[in-house]
Amino acid sequence: xxxxxxxxxxxxxxxxxxxxxxxxxxxxxxxxxxxxxxxxxxxxxxxxxxxxxxxxxxxxxxxxxxxxxxxxxxxxxxxxxxxxxxxxxxxxxxxxxxxxx
Numbered sequence: 001x002x003x004x005x006x007x008x009x010x011x012x013x014x015x016x017x018x019x020x021x022x023x024x025x026x027x028x029x030x031x032x033x034x035x036x037x038x039x040x041x042x043x044x045x046x047x048x049x050x051x052x053x054x055x056x057x058x059x060x061x062x063x064x065x066x067x068x069x070x071x072x073x074x075x076x077x078x079x080x081x082x083x084x085x086x087x088x089x090x091x092x093x094x095x096x097x098x099x100x101x
C-alpha cells in the first residue's frame with residue numbers, strides 16, 4: 001500500500017501523465033500569454049471590459065494552478081521521509097551517567 005493519501009496518489013498520476021506537460025501546461029501558458037497581450041492594450045474599451053486587476057488575478061491563478069501540484073507532491077514526499085527517519089534513542093534525564101575512570 002502506498003504511504004500517500006488517495007488525493008496525493010491521484011495528483012502523482014496527473015503529474016506523470018504526458019498530457020500534463022504536453023497539453024495542459026501548454027494550453028495554460030498560451031492563455032496566460034493572451035492575457036498578458038490584453039494587459040498591455042491601453043484602450044479604455046478594453047479596461048472597461050476586462051479590468052487590469054482581473055487580468056493580473058487570472059495570471060496569478062494560472063501560475064498557481066501550474067505550480068501547486070508539484071509543490072504539494074514535494075511537501076507530501078518530504079513529510080513521508082521525515083516520518084520514516086529513524087528516531088534517535090532517548091537519553092535518560094537523570095542517572096546512568098558514565099563515570100570518569
